[in-house]
Amino acid sequence: MSDSSSILGSTAAPDREAHLTPAANKLYGLMAEFESPAQIVAAAEKVRDAGYRWWDCHTPFPVHGLDQAMGIRATILPVLVFFGGLTGTIAALVLQIFTNAMSFDLWAIVWVRGYDYFISGKPMNSLPAFIPVTFELTVLLASLTVFFGLLLLNGLPRLYHPVFKSQRFARASDDRFFLVIEAKDPQFSRTKTEAMLQALKPLSIEALDS
Amino acid sequence: MSAPHALTPSDRRLGELGPMLVRLGLIVGAIGLGLSFIIAVMGHGDRFFKSYLVAFMVVLSIALGGLFFTILHHLVKAGWSVVVRRIAEGVASTLKYAWIFFIPILVGMLWFGLYDHWSDPTQHDEIVSGKAGYFFFTAPSIEDEGAMAWFWLLRVVIFFAVWAMLAKYFVNASIAQDTSGDVNISRALQKYAPVAMILYAMTQTFASFDWLMSLEPHWFSTMFPVYFFAASCTGFFSLLVLAMFFLHKKNKLTSELTTEHFQDVGKLLFAFGIVFWAYIAYSQYMLLWYANIPETSGWVITRQIHGWGWVSLLLLIGHFAGPFVILISRHMKRAKTILACAAGWMLLMHFIDIYWLTMPTIPYEIKEARNYSALIAATTNEDVGYGWHLLDLTCIVGLAGLLIAGTAKQLSQCALIPEKDPRLNESLAFQNV
DSSP: HHHHHHHHHHTTTTGGTTOOOOSSOEEEEEEEESHHHHHHHHHHHHHHHHTTTSSEEOOOOOOOTTHHTTTOOOSSSSHHHHHHHHHHHHHHHHHHHHHHHOOOOESSSEEOOOOOOOTTTTTTSHHHHHHHHHHHHHHHHHHHHHHHHHHHHOSSSSSSSSSGGGGGGGGGGTEEEEEEEEESTOOOOOOHHHHHHHHHHOEEEEEEEE | OOOOOOOOBBSSOOOOOHHHHHHHHHHHHHHHHHHHHHHHHTTHHHHHHHHHHHHHHHHHHHHHHHHHHHHHHTTTTTTTHHHHHHHHHHHHHHHHHHHHHHHHHHHHHHSSOOTTHOOOOOOOOOOHHHTTTHHSSOOOTTTTTTOOOHHHHHHHHHHHHHHHHHHHHHHHHHHHHHOOOOHHHHHHHHHHHHHHHHHHHHHHHHHHHTTTTGSSSSSOTTTTHHHHHHHHHHHHHHHHHHHHHHHHHHTTTTTTTTTHHHHHHHIIIIIIIIHHHHHHHHHHHHHHHHHHHHHHHHHHHHHHTTTTHHHHHIIIIIIHHHHHHHHHHHHHHHHHHHHHHHHHHHHHHHHHHHHHHHHHOOOHHHOOOOSSHHHHHHTTTSSSOOOOHHHHHHHHHHHHHHHHHHHHHHHHHHHOTTTTTHHHHHHOOOOOO
């Protein structure tokens, strides 16, 4: 611990126990506060090895190596994006080939008919002419999948999170590093989890109401 | 953050590998070019100049890619690429000698009709005469039969002077920093990088007009220099991956060049060399295809008939679709061996790409076609260009050997990474989040 932080940290340290009052509401989880990236990475490794599943780290900036320390598995997002893009490709090709180069009836809620249209002496089914639309629609659907997939997989938009009740947590966007273990984790036990966090030597431990 | 990694510096010098590579490159170069010369003298003169032009443009495009990467690094004040910059500088430094290897093309231009249509435009049609000013400055009249294309020749001098100057400045300043550690050197390089980039872009643009596009006197495409630029990125980033892989194999820079750097160079190869290339190739193709004017679509038709259609398809699949699917994944770019295999393949594709740009010549009947059906009839002509020839191989092997020799010679004079670059630590600690 460096001296500069103790000026601010000294107010938080003595009332460490005061915040551990029995929760009137349902317990959301336990939050441990750390002072440096190295400490939170070391702590994350311990929590990961202890087998917790429902927990998260909050840092003021991306900490290199934290993903591995937390044991975060690869996201499924790329697969979703691939299929989003593929949908765009197929949709664009089907739409253009059907409307430009086919002349049969197709039921799509209402009956629609393709209309083969002769343009500048090119073959009806001219793939080069269809590429720009295909490219754009592929990119559009892939990027929309990224945008909405990222939001949904992260559980966003979210208007409320229990950590915001904590006064200390304001420093998560400044100079402190927080590790929160949720009560819904199967491994979670108020006493054992707290003891484990205590062993990691955090600046403070706080119980969060949901 | 101070010293994030307890880095144990690995071998940062080429050591005895340097002279070995120089010797090997020179021997291969001498054999390749010697054989080419012998075959050329034995009655394949016309073919020699075209094969040599392909080989020269392939090697030149790679060296120009190295120069581009070096300038870009300073232009955007890049941090991650400090550890790979020295290799780029090594490749770019060969531009100092590039003019020597242009001499055969000059000989071809002046005495052997390599750019036939421009040696005497008075003999040709209106389109060629109309463009003659680009070569002769003032279009020669019927009387000036032996007019020299002096404006074209003047540009040759300008191109090589600019490239040699840029390469010399950026490489030497970087090496000077190795001893002095002066941060002002980095500042100066950053200050001149925008000017250098503009000079590079202009010279590269007009060089590709002058030396490749002008092979077809009627055809034109304003997209062509961009295509050549994309191709040169393919060539250079492939070579960069292979060079990094080679250094790791020889136990050099093992702790400095990390998976992160491999992935990032892989990204550049993917973005510039595969996707951007395909984007430009298609953009050029679609406009020619859609307009369908005999003057411009002859170039495309020539590349679709008599076997060249297969080469075009090979480029579409082998230069874009296949590598796109393989390299799009982060895991593939982080797997060194897979990335190196892909880079080797892309280097081969780059050669075929330049070959495909240079070799086929538009059959005379296509040029003469007055309407679409005449154009179709003209494509039955057999005289499209050339099949494979031993000279294609000997020329590229010879010049590639010399490129390796030149790069190795430069790199044996200094450390393999800029050891006192102010951003070195940032680069060493670099991670893809």
